[in-house]
Amino acid sequence: MSRRTLQSEITGKVWKIEAAPGDRIGEDSTILILESMKMEIPILAPIDCTLIELLVEEGEAVKEGQAVAIIEE
Amino acid sequence: MPFENEREEFERRKAVASAMGSPARLAERKAKGILNARERVALLFDAGSFTELGQLAVSIRPEMRAKSPADGVISGFGRIDGRMCGANVSDFTTLGSSSAEIHGKKQHHIRTVCEKNGLPVINLMECAGGRIPDIMGAAGIGRAGEGAVYSRRRVTPAIAAVLGLTYGGGAFTCINSDITIMRKGAVLAVSSPNVTAVAISEDMDPEALGGWRHHSETTGLIDLLADTDEEALALLKKVLAYLPDHHGEREPDAGIPPGAEEAVTRMLDLLPESRAQVYDMRKLIAAILDPGSFLCLKERFAKVAVTGLGRLRGRTVGIIATNPMFKGGALDTDACDKITSFIVLCDSFNIPLIFLADTPGFLVGAESEKRRLPGKIMTFMAALELSSVPKIALVLRKSYGQAYLNMAGGKADTTAAWFTGDISFMDPAVAVNVVFAAKREDNPQGFDDLLRQVSAATTAYSLAEPFMAHAVIDPRGTRDYLAAMLEVHARRLTNGVGEHRLAVWPPAY
Missing domain, CATH: 3.90.226.10 (2-enoyl-CoA Hydratase; Chain A, domain 1)
Known part of the structure; x- marks a missing residue:
C-alpha cells in the first residue's frame, strides 16, 4: 500500500470538493474541482485508490505544484 | 565436397559471431524475459529477409578479438512488413555493447547507406557507455570523436527503442532518432549511476536517473512506452507504417477501415x-x-x-x-x-x-x-x-x-x-475586467452588459x-x-x- 500526494497542476481556486476522506475512488474519478482561467479543472484520481486526506478547503487559493490530497493505492 | 577446410573455417567463424556473449549472460536475460539481440532481429524483420553486415567484425584491439563477436552490435538490412530498412541492434552480452571504434564504424555505415539510398534506420539500443580501456587517455577520447557524426538532416526516418541500460553513445543515438520507444525497466542517461556516484558524489537509483517515468513524464525525451521487448518491437512496426521511407515521398496509403465515418x-x-x-x-x-x-x-x-x-x-x-x-x-x-x-x-x-x-x-x-x-x-x-x-x-x-x-x-x-x-485576444470575462476596469461584484448588471457586448464579437x-x-x-x-x-x-x-x-x-x- 503506497501513499501518494496529488498536486495542483495549475494556480487557481478550489471550487468544489467531490470526495471525502475514506472514500474509495476509481481511476479518473474527480476528487476536487479547481477554478482557473474561467474553467472548471478537475483533479482526478490517477489510479483506483482510497482518499486519505484533503489538504485544501473549498474557496482556498492554490498554487501550481501545491499538494491538495493524499491517496493510498 | 571441395573446399572442406574453407567451409569449416567459414562455419566456425559464423557460429562464434552468432553465439554473441557469454552463455551465462544470455541465460540471465532469458530468465528475466528480455530478448537477446539476435532474437530481437528475428522478431523485427520479415522471416529470412535480414542480411547482416559486419558479422565477422571484431574489436580493433588484438587481445580482444576473441571476446568481441560482431563488436557488440548486430548491423544490417532487412524488410519490416515488406519495407527495406537498415538496423543497428546492440548486443549487450558482448562487452555491454560499449562504444568503440569498430562498433561505431559499423553503425555509421548503416546510417550512411540509409541516408544515401532513402531507407529508414532502426536503432535498438543498450549501451554501457564508452568501452574501457579503448576510450581512455587523450588518444582514446580523441579517436572516439574522429569518426563520429552526431548531427542529422532527417533525410530518412530514424526510429529507436531503449531496451536496457543505455548510456553514452547509445543514449545519444536514441536522442538523435525521430521517434523513441522505451521499454519499462530500461534506463537512458548520459552516464551510469556508478560514474555519476563518483563524478558528483551523487548516489542515484538508475530509475530516477533515467527510467521510464522520468523520461515519459519529466523530460519528454521518449515518445512511447512498452511493457516488454515484444511490445516495443510491435510499436516500432506500427510507427514505421505512418512514415515514408525518406523525405522525398509520402507514406504508404493504409486504406480506409470499415466504419470510419461513424x-x-x-x-x-x-x-x-x-x-x-x-x-x-x-x-x-x-x-x-x-x-x-x-x-x-x-x-x-x-x-x-x-x-x-x-x-x-x-x-x-x-x-x-x-x-x-x-x-x-x-x-x-x-x-x-x-x-x-x-x-x-x-x-x-x-x-x-x-x-x-x-x-x-x-x-x-x-x-x-x-x-x-x-x-x-x-x-x-x-x-x-x-x-x-x-x-x-x-x-x-x-x-x-x-x-x-x-x-x-x-x-x-x-x-x-x-x-x-470563440476567438478573441483574451477570455471575454477577463477582457471586461481589463479593458473597462469593471468587476461583476461592483455592478452585476453593468458587467453583464459589457460581457455581452464583448462576447458578440468573438x-x-x-x-x-x-x-x-x-x-x-x-x-x-x-x-x-x-x-x-x-x-x-x-x-x-x-x-x-x-x-x-x-x-x-x-x-x-
Missing part, C-alpha cells in the same frame, strides 16, 4: 455545452480520425498539448491539439517544446498537420516567465511559419490571444471554426465575416471538411513533398 456523427455528445466544463480532447481526436489509428506521442509529458500521428481516410496526418482536461488547455513551456519537436517531425517527413484548438491561451505567470515562455512561444511560432507541409487550423471552442496564432489560426493553409468557436461568425475563418462547420462534418481540405492542399507540384526547412533543427529542446 464516430464523428456523435461529436456533439463529446463536447460539453457549458464552456466552463472541460473534456478529454483525445476522445474527440479518436472520433475524428480513422478508428484505432491515433498514436499519441509523449502522452504523459506536457499533457496540455496532445501530439500524435493518425490517419484520415487512410493517409497519415499529424495532430496538434490542446487538451482542456489538463491546465484547462493553457499552453506552458513544456507544451511549446513538445509541439515544436512534433512540427519538426511532421515537416521533415511530409506529414500534413491538423491543429485543434480549445485553449484559454498561454499559461502566463511568474513561473512561466522564469521558464522562458516568450522564447518558447517564438520557437514554436518559427517552426510553424517555416514548415511547408499542408496545415489546417480548426478552432473547436475557445482560442485566445497569441495561442490562437500559434495554433495556426490564420497561419495555416486554411482556418476554420466549429460553430462553437463568435466563429465574427471570424468568418472578414474571411479569416474560411468556413464555420458543424462538428459532425469535421471529417468531411478535413478530408476535402487535405485533398485541396496536397502540394501536387511536388507530389506532396515539402521543403524541409526544419530538417536541421535540434534533436531536443
